[in-house]
């Protein structure tokens with residue numbers, strides 16, 4: 001059994017049902033991880049957990065220390081990382097409250113510390129392959145776990161990752177749609193690439209919490225309030241089955 005780490009995002013700053021054994025602030029060569037690395041178990045199954053936005057959900061997407069977070073998890077023994085991400089829906093099939101396992105991504109972020117291969121003298125330069133930003137075998141196991149938990153999940157989709165913290169304009173969303181994106185979030189990169197650089201398996205469970213700007217008719221924040229818990233319950237059901245597999 002591989003050591004599994006879950007990175008919780010908006011709506012999952014804590015993990016209900018997680019029995020905590022230890023919680024440790026971790027300093028890495030890249031600075032402090034944005035939340036403590038929590039070691040615990042769910043129904044007797046060991047797991048690591050890290051709240052991406054920090055305790056109390058205070059750190060905005062562009063200020064998250066992604067390098068420290070992935071480094072800290074790898075150092076704690078993680079081999080597989082499951083990233084939970086609340087996203088806005090662009091594709092019609094991805095209504096608020098639904099979950100998906102995206103297959104691909106497009107990175108629109110800028111100015112973030114996005115690599116461990118920074119040209120430090122004496123280190124080797126690597127151009128990691130990123131054909132599969134989300135590990136196919138991990139996505140497949142998650143897909144099966146969702147099925148076993150009676151959770152409907154889409155096994156597809158391309159995620160746009162924008163800089164935030166503001167939401168997008170309707171024109172920006174139309175551009176993302178033309179680019180082929182089905183959903184939009186703010187934290188998926190550089191997280192996925194850093195996981196790949198460290199040789200970690202990585203998959204994302206995306207939770208649709210609103211229609212992206214200009215797509216829906218309601219207020220975005222009202223939609224988020226209304227749908228986020230429904231989506232997170234599906235995530236938790238899937239994770240319990242995944243850990244038991």
Ligand code: HPA
Nearest residue numbers: 086087088184185186212
């Ligand atoms: N856009 C970007 N990120 C998001 C959204 C959105 O509409 N909803 C949740 N995260």
